[in-house]
Amino acid sequence: MFRKILIANRGEIACRVIRTAHQLGIRCVAVYSDADRHALHVKMADEAVNLGAAAAKDSYLVIDKVIEAAKQTGAEAIHPGYGFLSENSRFVQACDAAGIVFIGPPVGAIEAMGSKSAAKSIMEKAGVPLVPGYHGDDQSPDLLKKEAEKIGYPVLLKATAGGGGKGMRIVEKASEFDQALASAKREAINGFGDDTMLVEKYLVKPRHVEFQVFCDQQGKGVYLFERDCSVQRRHQKVIEEAPAPGMSEALRKKMGDAALKAAQAIGYVGAGTVEFLLDVDESFFFMEMNTRLQVEHPVTEMITGEDLVEWQLKVAAGQPLPKSQDQLSINGHAFEARIYAEDPDKDFLPATGTLSYLRTPEENRHVRVDTGVLEGDEVSIYYDPMIAKLIVWDSNREAALSRLAQSLAEYRIAGVTTNTRFLKKLAEAEPFQKADLDTGFIERHEALLFEEKGGSYSPNLLALAALYALLKLDQERQQEAAHSRDPYSPWHGFGGWRLNNNPTLKLRFTLPEQEEPLEILVEASDATGSKNLWTVQVGTHKLLVEGRLTNDRLDAVVNGHHRSVYVADLNNQLTLFTADEHFRCQWQRPDLDNHEFEEASANLTAPMNGSVVTLLVEPGQTVSKGDALMVMEAMKMEHTLSAPADGEVEEFFFAAGDLVSQGAELLKFAATEEA
Structure with missing residues (x-):
């Protein structure tokens, strides 16, 4: 060793x-x-x-x-x-x-699988089933387009040197082909230094099922069963699980044997993953082989009880595989959710910022968190925005899924936008619970998974924010009093005392979707003799609130309903974490400037920190609503900005290659006045 x-x-x-x-x-x-x-x-x-x-x-x-x-x-x-x-x-x-x-594997194995087109040729000779497609050397756009028409739309464009969804585009019809090809080739060059593309038939409702294989230097190989990675965005996996739901033993053996055949065809050594598309009729097709450990390998570890990194180290040191195929078995069910700094409601755009507040679920034999960050770390533009992997295990899929939803509720992050709420909604969605899976799952269930734009917030959530503010003010005044010469001075109070009337004060909060602050009227109440009891008026709703604040935990009672809420307070920008909500608002203290949330037009300002890839129109050019104006890139993923209306691009403020901060104005646009 x-x-x-x-x-x-x-x-x-x-x-x-x-x-x-x-x-x-x-x-x-x-x-x-x-x-x-x-x-x-x-x-x-x-x-x-x-x-x-x-x-x-x-x-x-x-x-x-x-x-x-x-x-x-x-x-x-x-x-x-x-x-x-x-x-x-x-x-x-x-x-x-x-x-x-x-x-890892030898040079020959990596080279054999490094090109998706070469890999398909090898797999074809080895008898591994392939998706119909073109993976030849002639890369002229005209030929690629002819091959796409021959295969039949929809087709998938894929960079042969790619991975992780980069350099991939689904093309629904011929009129979209040229722009999709240009975009995919740019992304491939940027991510891999190689813009060679393959074209293959895009299956409408396939599942993405992959097999973990392992081979030693003595020529032995095993497969450690399968993972279902069907739920994806931007062709990148979101939640993975093992074993794959509904997998029969016969199909498992058939696919596992095919995966081993693929590995042995290239003289493989070490950990690898053979990825298949599994159709509804149980036919399956080789997609690619990843000649490395996969991000989702922990779900395999959880159901087999094996440490795949330990296997890697032992095999690389020349030792034989720790177990044979008949010694491996599946125990229970596991899920992995990828915790990303990204905004699901903005097409999963990567986000940057500081992890100013970070709380993870407690780890035990059922729950595991693989992470490389600590509270206070920065999520920058330079690397993949994955914060952590949350892995859960239980005796069956239903129990494991319940643990996943609970653990996601306990994962609390503030300071940077993340996908944790989206993941929880996905885990709790009925189609996911029923394992109605395919690679188009997220697109098919948009209405179920994404936040409703411009939705109003519950008065209860605003009442909780008000209660937090009241208890925080009370704590601060008590600290001031304890360090003053006169701890009993009435000036240390904040209760809004009024002559011959109940004490009243006003709190102001700004919500992300609103420009004007909301005023909440608060009256102190001594109906029960409790010091921390107030009547909070939110619009036409009056709620009786009381509670206790201990560090970031708010134990609250709202109209007799007890609940525990965690609060991240970052310079008075509050995030309230309940079991079902991440409620954000800005507490406008009387002595602070008014920091409003401004929803800038995504068409004219940078949606994320990144760089300008290319400008698609010239200054002074007339465009129609929806026309592509420019392309930005962050973390090797492209984002195209389109015209918000018919009009004219008067000026670009950045050139190709320039770094741009999120929210920066990108161009000057004059909309055509309606007659």
Whole structure:
């Protein structure tokens, strides 16, 4: 076994590898960029080496720097994690040349699967079923379009060097082909340095089912069963589960054998994943093979009881597979939800910011959190915006799904927009509960999963915000009194005392969808002799509230209804976390400026921090509503901004390649006046 390894990655996978390696008595070396100087994986490692500037191309992706860090620290092997250099054949060759073990497959296997088109040719020869498509060398746009017409729309454009949904576009009809191809090729060049595309038939209601395979250096191989990864956005997985619902033993063996056949066809070693599209008639087609550990590998670990990272380390050290196929079995059911900094209500645009408030569910044998961040860490534009993976297990799917929903309710983040509420709605959605799954699940159930625009908030939630403000003011006045010369001075009170009338005061809150602050009238009440009892008037509703505030926990009673609420207070921007809601509002203190939430037009301002990819029209050009004006990119995902109305683009304020902050005005637009 190795004495010391280097982890050529960051975030939760680097932390995961370090944790397992330490359990085996292996010392770990971390690498990091300037942006990750204080990252969790750096703190966990025994040693750490700086690779350079924040951008991955200047640090994590520089092969020579990673190899030099391994040599400098005496690391015998390098674990690549996933992403970055994990499927880079040149990196494996550099490891081999330096006499350093690459913890993964050999060069030939990576090269065979590195091109989706070449992989399909190999699988075709090996007898693995394929989706109808074109994966040839001729990449002329005209030929690709002819092949698409021959296959029949809808088709899927896919970068042959791609992964994670980047460089992929669904094309519904011929008129959309040219623009989709150009966009996919740009994204592929930016993400992988290769814009070679394949075209294949897009199955309308397929499931995405993948098999975990493992092969050792002695030529033995096993599959550790399947994962269903059908629920996706932007072709990236959202919630994964194992085993796949409704999978018969006969179909499992058939697909598992095909997955092993695919791995053995390329002389595979280590952990890999063979991905299939499974149609409603139980026919299945090879999609691709990921020659690395997958993000969703924990669900396989939860149902098999095996540590796949430990298997990787042992196999890379020359040891045989820890178990044979007949020694592996499925126990229970597991889900993984990917916690992302993104806004589901804005087409899952990646978000940036500081994790100013971070609370995770308690970990136990049923609940696991794999993360690489701590409270106070920054989610930047430089890397994938995944914050953590939440994994749950129980004896059956129904029980595991219940645990997932409960754990998501206990996952509380403020300071950056996340997808936790969306994930909880997804987990509780009836079609998901019934396992009515396919890769178009989210699009089919938009009305069920997404927030209603311009919806009004419950008076109860505003009453809870008011109660928090009242208790917070009371705590502050008590602290002032305790440190003053006259702790009993009436000036330490805040209760809105009035002569011959009940004490009354006004609280002001601004809601995200509203420009004008809401005024809430509060009257103190001593009807029960309780000090912290108030009558709160929200519009026409009067609610009797009382409670206790302990750190971030608000134990409240509203009209006799007891409930516990957690409150993140970031400079008076409040987020109230209830079992079902994440309610945001700005508490307008009398002595503070009015910080209003302004909903800028998404068509004229940057929807996220990122860079300008290309300008699609010229200044002075007349356009129609919906015409594409420019393309932005963040975290290697493109976003096209369109004209909000008929009119003229008078001026662009940024050029291709410029970095842009979220909310920045991008262009000057003059709408055509209606006659």
